[in-house]
Amino acid sequence: xxxxxxxxxxxxxxxxxxxxxxxxxxxxxxxxxxxxxxxxxxxxxxxxxxxxxxxxxxxxxxxxxxxxxxxxxxxxxxxxxxxxxxxxxxxxxxxxxxxxxxxxxxxxxxxxxxxxxxxxxxxxxxxxxxxxxxxxxxxxxxxxxxxxxxxxxxxxxxxxxxxxxxxxxxxxxxxxxxxxxxxxxxxxxxxxxxxxxxxxxxxxxxxxxxxxxxxxxxxxxxxxxxxxxxxxxxxxxxxxxxxxxxxxxxxxxxxxxxxxxxxxxxxxxxxxxxxxxxxxxxxxxxxxxxxxxxxxxxxxxxxxxxxxxxxxxxxxxxxxxxxxxxxxxxxxxxxxxxxxxxxxxxxxxxxxxxxxxxxxxxxxxxxxxxxxxxxxxxxxxxxxxxxxxxxxxxxxxxxxxxxxxxxxxxxxxxxxxxxxxxxxxxxxxxxxxxxxxxxxxxxxxxxxxxxxxxxxxxxxxxxxxxxxxxxxxxxxxxxxxxxxxxxxxxxxxxxxxxxxxxxxxxxxxxxxxxxxxxxxxxxxxxxxxxxxxxxxxxxxxxxxxxxxxxxxxxxxxxxxx
Amino acid sequence: xxxxxxxxxxxxxxxxxxxxxxxxxxxxxxxxxxxxxxxxxxxxxxxxxxxxxxxxxxxxxxxxxxxxxxxxxxxxxxxxxxxxxxxxxxxxxxxxxxxxxxx
Numbered sequence: 001x002x003x004x005x006x007x008x009x010x011x012x013x014x015x016x017x018x019x020x021x022x023x024x025x026x027x028x029x030x031x032x033x034x035x036x037x038x039x040x041x042x043x044x045x046x047x048x049x050x051x052x053x054x055x056x057x058x059x060x061x062x063x064x065x066x067x068x069x070x071x072x073x074x075x076x077x078x079x080x081x082x083x084x085x086x087x088x089x090x091x092x093x094x095x096x097x098x099x100x101x102x103x104x105x106x107x108x109x110x111x112x113x114x115x116x117x118x119x120x121x122x123x124x125x126x127x128x129x130x131x132x133x134x135x136x137x138x139x140x141x142x143x144x145x146x147x148x149x150x151x152x153x154x155x156x157x158x159x160x161x162x163x164x165x166x167x168x169x170x171x172x173x174x175x176x177x178x179x180x181x182x183x184x185x186x187x188x189x190x191x192x193x194x195x196x197x198x199x200x201x202x203x204x205x206x207x208x209x210x211x212x213x214x215x216x217x218x219x220x221x222x223x224x225x226x227x228x229x230x231x232x233x234x235x236x237x238x239x240x241x242x243x244x245x246x247x248x249x250x251x252x253x254x255x256x257x258x259x260x261x262x263x264x265x266x267x268x269x270x271x272x273x274x275x276x277x278x279x280x281x282x283x284x285x286x287x288x289x290x291x292x293x294x295x296x297x298x299x300x301x302x303x304x305x306x307x308x309x310x311x312x313x314x315x316x317x318x319x320x321x322x323x324x325x326x327x328x329x330x331x332x333x334x335x336x337x338x339x340x341x342x343x344x345x346x347x348x349x350x351x352x353x354x355x356x357x358x359x360x361x362x363x364x365x366x367x368x369x370x371x372x373x374x375x376x377x378x379x380x381x382x383x384x385x386x387x388x389x390x391x392x393x394x395x396x397x398x399x400x401x402x403x404x405x406x407x408x409x410x411x412x413x414x415x416x417x418x419x420x421x422x423x424x425x426x427x428x429x430x431x432x433x434x435x436x437x438x439x440x441x442x443x444x445x446x447x448x449x450x451x452x453x454x455x456x457x458x459x460x461x462x463x464x465x466x467x468x469x470x471x472x473x474x475x476x477x478x479x480x481x482x483x484x485x486x487x488x489x490x491x492x493x494x495x496x497x498x499x500x501x502x503x504x505x506x507x508x509x510x511x512x513x514x515x516x517x518x519x520x521x522x523x524x525x526x527x528x529x530x531x532x533x534x535x536x537x538x539x540x541x542x543x544x545x546x547x548x549x550x551x552x553x554x555x556x557x558x559x560x561x
Numbered sequence: 562x563x564x565x566x567x568x569x570x571x572x573x574x575x576x577x578x579x580x581x582x583x584x585x586x587x588x589x590x591x592x593x594x595x596x597x598x599x600x601x602x603x604x605x606x607x608x609x610x611x612x613x614x615x616x617x618x619x620x621x622x623x624x625x626x627x628x629x630x631x632x633x634x635x636x637x638x639x640x641x642x643x644x645x646x647x648x649x650x651x652x653x654x655x656x657x658x659x660x661x662x663x664x
Contacts, residue, residue: 108628111628242621260622265602268602271602271606299646302643306642547571551570551658553658
């Protein structure tokens with residue numbers, strides 16, 4: 001019998017992936033969602049944000065004519081701007097509310113997650129960013145198929161993109177609906193429709209230009225808001241972290257134990273596997289990889305990762321301070337807790353609301369409204385980036401290269417992309433609606449596992465290994481896809497918690513430790529076995545690709561009109 | 562570029578030096594990041610007591626410093642790479658491109 005477990009909190013949707021990875025966490029952050037009273041300052045600030053982004057979209061639409069404008073913002077984004085936009089694309093509401101909530105409930109354990117979300121960035125810089133910019137034009141499939149067969153590799157890349165985007169997007173839509181329900185007192189369905197409609201407008205009309213600026217503004221607002229709360233917290237403790245931590249251990253029910261690891265990591269194999277998925281999955285996220293085509297050259301791509309790593313790392317340190325601030329400010333005031341009983345599970349709105357409640361405690365209803373609006377803006381920027389990546393895979397990879405075999409006009413390609421954005425947006429609203437009461441927590445973990453087991457190995461091997469052939473890349477990539485999806489479906493999070501079977505078939509929480517080697521070995525083995533004429537030509541074409549990827553000679557300049 | 566210029570470039574000592582030194586550097590840094598992070602995870606799994614040890618007589622523990630240290634190390638490693646790339650690799654690359662143009 002299939003039993004669909006009712007999700008009792010936005011926690012599960014929000015902390016998506018994190019919880020699933022380590023089930024102990026799920027229990028720690030569960031809390032019922034109650035529809036809150038309508039929050040007018042928050043709605044006012046949110047409307048101001050939406051109006052601003054619509055003006056930007058309108059202006060971007062007027063200047064979006066060519067395919068380069070639509071996919072790559074005309075290549076005119078600077079390294080610094082792209083660094084902010086990447087940070088805006090990556091810092092989701094899950095990391096802001098979920099991690100600060102986890103720090104609020106268990107202290108140190110929150111740090112384990114924030115570290116995991118950051119360490120993928122150096123890998124993106126060292127191995128991928130510059131070479132990607134040198135070889136590609138609009139999507140990462142441009143790079144993977146540089147010397148391999150256009151049809152097969154673009155189909156594989158599109159499947160990888162759709163799988164990653166679908167799981168990531170559903171998790172974001174469900175999280176958004178619950179969050180908005182909680183923050184603004186709107187109905188779930190309306191919340192999902194508003195998010196879906198806005199993301200369609202940004203992407204279909206403004207393309208990459210509008211999406212980039214939405215992400216930049218959101219990153220700025222989120223960093224500003226988080227800095228402000230952290231500042232107000234530290235101010236009370238004379239800017240001494242030691243005083244803040246000391247005060248937190250006095251009021252937290254777990255006392256001094258919040259300063260060390262709890263029981264978050266109980267199964268080392270699962271933890272290492274999740275670690276691999278996070279570390280290498282980042283380098284396979286299609287919406288992140290696309291951002292490197294918006295800058296002028298490899299140098300700017302390199303700088304943008306440096307800035308992004310700085311912003312994201314700084315942000316995670318802030319969430320740590322915010323989580324501890326929530327402990328000291330909220331736990332000393334029973335009015336933030338149900339029935340006035342101070343306990344982690346009793347926090348009004350659930351532990352994921354720790355940062356939002358702290359905004360109220362440190363800055364009153366206007367800071368609360370501002371942070372709520374920022375949380376919503378955060379979701380919008382992330383879903384817009386995902387939608388653009390999927391729409392580009394439809395138009396640039398499937399339509400222009402596979403169906404029209406390179407004979408499509410630029411205009412028809414962009415039109416297809418806009419229609420795809422519309423279709424994906426409507427589908428996302430529908431999926432968000434039907435998944436409302438289903439545990440979607442495993443989906444972000446799955447998205448990272450698939451990105452690390454399909455997109456990353458194919459990209460890395462085609463860039464670095466001369467021997468990679470179309471057969472090897474396609475079969476290896478598909479094996480990575482099948483093993484990572486199967487690993488998640490057969491794991492406890494889906495097989496037991498969602499589908500209701502008694503025992504998990506796959507014993508670990510994340511498949512990356514197994515599916516990544518399967519993909520790499522698959523690519524290697526089937527390339528070796530491939531003795532076709534095509535394979536020989538592909539190996540011979542490696543020199544030209546290698547020279548361009550290392551030196552940038554012949555690289556596409558995105559701003560050709 | 563034509564086949565002969567590919568051969569010319571592939572066999573150019575400067576190109577070979579660029580590729581060799583840059584990829585050795587990039588892979589070394591990648592391994593360092595992987596070891597730092599997985600080392601941290603292993604400490605969390607197997608050395609909980611060590612991480613929970615307070616420093617001096619305060620409440621801040623070794624674990625907090627190590628955790629924040631991993632975040633800072635990620636930023637520093639990217640900074641080191643960008644610095645070396647800006648100052649060393651870009652220069653060799655510019656010289657190569659100049660040689661191609663005048664060839």
